[in-house]
Amino acid sequence: MGERTIIPFGPQHPVLPEPLHLDLVLEDEKVVGAVPSIGFVHRGLEKLVEKRDFQEMAFVIERICGICSFIHGQGYVQTIEAIMNVEIPDRARYLRSFWGELSRVHSHLLWAGLMADAFGFESLFMHCWRVREKVLDIFEETTGGRVIHSVCKIGGLWKNVDNDTLQRIGAVLREVAKEIQPLADVFRRDYTVQKRCVGLGLLTKEEAFQLGAVGPMLRASGVAMDARKLGYAAYGELEFEPVTETGGDCQARTLVRIGEIYQSLDLIRQCIEKMPDGEVAVPVKGNPQGEFLSRLEQPRGEAIYYGKGDGTKYLDRFRVRTPTFANLIPLLHVLPGCDLADVPLLALTIDPCISCTER
Amino acid sequence: MSFLPKSPWLVHYDASSCNGCDIEVLACLTPIYDVERFGVLNIGNPKHADIFVVTGSVNEQNKTVVKNIYDQMAEPKVVVAVGACASSGGIFRECYNVSGGVDTVIPVDVYVPGCAARPEAIIDGVVQGLGVLEAKYQEKGKAAS
Ligand code: SF4
Numbered sequence: 001m002g003e004r005t006i007i008p009f010g011p012q013h014p015v016l017p018e019p020l021h022l023d024l025v026l027e028d029e030k031v032v033g034a035v036p037s038i039g040f041v042h043r044g045l046e047k048l049v050e051k052r053d054f055q056e057m058a059f060v061i062e063r064i065c066g067i068c069s070f071i072h073g074q075g076y077v078q079t080i081e082a083i084m085n086v087e088i089p090d091r092a093r094y095l096r097s098f099w100g101e102l103s104r105v106h107s108h109l110l111w112a113g114l115m116a117d118a119f120g121f122e123s124l125f126m127h128c129w130r131v132r133e134k135v136l137d138i139f140e141e142t143t144g145g146r147v148i149h150s151v152c153k154i155g156g157l158w159k160n161v162d163n164d165t166l167q168r169i170g171a172v173l174r175e176v177a178k179e180i181q182p183l184a185d186v187f188r189r190d191y192t193v194q195k196r197c198v199g200l201g202l203l204t205k206e207e208a209f210q211l212g213a214v215g216p217m218l219r220a221s222g223v224a225m226d227a228r229k230l231g232y233a234a235y236g237e238l239e240f241e242p243v244t245e246t247g248g249d250c251q252a253r254t255l256v257r258i259g260e261i262y263q264s265l266d267l268i269r270q271c272i273e274k275m276p277d278g279e280v281a282v283p284v285k286g287n288p289q290g291e292f293l294s295r296l297e298q299p300r301g302e303a304i305y306y307g308k309g310d311g312t313k314y315l316d317r318f319r320v321r322t323p324t325f326a327n328l329i330p331l332l333h334v335l336p337g338c339d340l341a342d343v344p345l346l347a348l349t350i351d352p353c354i355s356c357t358e359r
Numbered sequence: 360m361s362f363l364p365k366s367p368w369l370v371h372y373d374a375s376s377c378n379g380c381d382i383e384v385l386a387c388l389t390p391i392y393d394v395e396r397f398g399v400l401n402i403g404n405p406k407h408a409d410i411f412v413v414t415g416s417v418n419e420q421n422k423t424v425v426k427n428i429y430d431q432m433a434e435p436k437v438v439v440a441v442g443a444c445a446s447s448g449g450i451f452r453e454c455y456n457v458s459g460g461v462d463t464v465i466p467v468d469v470y471v472p473g474c475a476a477r478p479e480a481i482i483d484g485v486v487q488g489l490g491v492l493e494a495k496y497q498e499k500g501k502a503a504s
Pocket of ligand 1: 148380381415441443444445
């Protein structure tokens with residue numbers, strides 16, 4: 001047994017663009033403990049509800065995170081709509097699912113690229129991000145923004161997308177699916193990828209459930225839990241089953257995410273096919289009074305939004321529990337016992353979003 | 360500027376951004392924008408870098424990290440603040456844990472507007488930063504090689 005050394009990982013680390021800081025306790029090359037310290041990206045934006053009225057807050061909440069920005073906005077407006085008993089038009093519900101699934105495609109491709117970068121597969125990283133740009137182009141065309149969209153408002157959406165555009169997008173996405181195919185094959189079968197991922201960071205079904213893992217992290221251990229099954233937005237009328245794997249290792253988590261890219265593309269196809277006609281917003285009167293808690297499936301897992309209004313323009317309280325926060329505990333559980341060189345890979349396997357976690 | 364006098368290497372740090380500007384900085388490196396063909400390299404070691412790209416506003420916790428990275432970079436160096444947050448605190452400027460733009464901690468040479476800043480704007484900011492770098496070299500009495 002060697003001497004114990006403590007190695008700081010982050011906050012500025014080449015593998016992660018975000019400031020995650022871990023103090024890794026090492027014995028020789030083996031990690032025996034990990035102590036996270038957070039707070040580098042904490043902004044305290046939940047408290048802004050006291051200074052911005054409930055309509056404006058939608059734009060602030062969207063900026064919790066620039067990767068799943070659309071779904072954060074959706075979570076917020078959904079909570080407030082539930083408090084105010086607002087029924088949104090069908091087309092708005094479908095468009096929300098449409099953009100939500102597009103977010104998932106772009107987020108998972110982004111993650112796949114970063115993951116490839118973490119195990120040193122530079123060209124795979126570049127290709128994932130090349131395909132991702134096509135999805136961003138669709139976002140730009142339909143919402144006006146590449147990463148921050150600001151299309152959700154209380155009572156519906158700010159923007160509509162006409163049916164011709166939707167048809168064209170459907171065709172583009174079929175091309176995207178073809179382009180993803182060879183990349184997915186590399187993740188599924190490539191020898192070097194397998195060498196790095198299979199058996200790494202094992203999390204059994206029981207552990208994943210008991211430690212409160214969410215999203216792909218949970219589904220890769222064989223638990224078929226997906227908040228979209230609650231049927232918010234248009235999900236109640238779309239056909240899909242949660243993607244699961246039983247391996248519980250890095251490879252299984254990769255496969256779940258790859259499977260979800262295809263699932264999302266299929267859901268988008270269904271949305272386009274079933275898209276109802278009509279308005280995308282209803283007028284909203286009054287101020288929110290009461291409280292509500294809503295659950296949504298982010299690309300990284302289940303997120304929880306809680307809002308409480310006291311009948312004034314300003315909310316009393318708003319709170320978000322983001323998926324990375326839930327997944328940090330399983331991460332700390334799988335780190336001990338791994339090699340130092342595998343730490344970046346394990347950190348990425350939960351698809352960390354630090355700015356979500358710290359808000 | 361019809362040619363780049365230097366292949367600028369940059370170090371990127373995410374102070375407290377929402378990730379929006381961050382992933383746009385990364386997007387600049389990938390095939391559609393591909394700044395590497397101009398010799399721009401994103402590296403992890405501050406001592407190798409000429410340009411410091413910061414996204415997001417600063418707070419008490421990351422102030423020292425930003426300052427630390429800046430101090431480690433060799434002179435002459437240029438700081439590019441990317442996005443509304445890095446420039447002024449942006450949408451979060453009234454949050455209790457945000458003390459303002461990056462210029463409250465270190466001197467900033469170029470401000471890139473936008474929330475999120477577009478990759479084109481970021482590349483333009485870095486190119487302008489190069490002009491500043493060139494001027495700093497000349498000030499020191501030696502031309503950039
Ligand atoms: S400027 Fe906007 S997109 Fe960029 S980090 Fe700040 S909030 Fe996010």
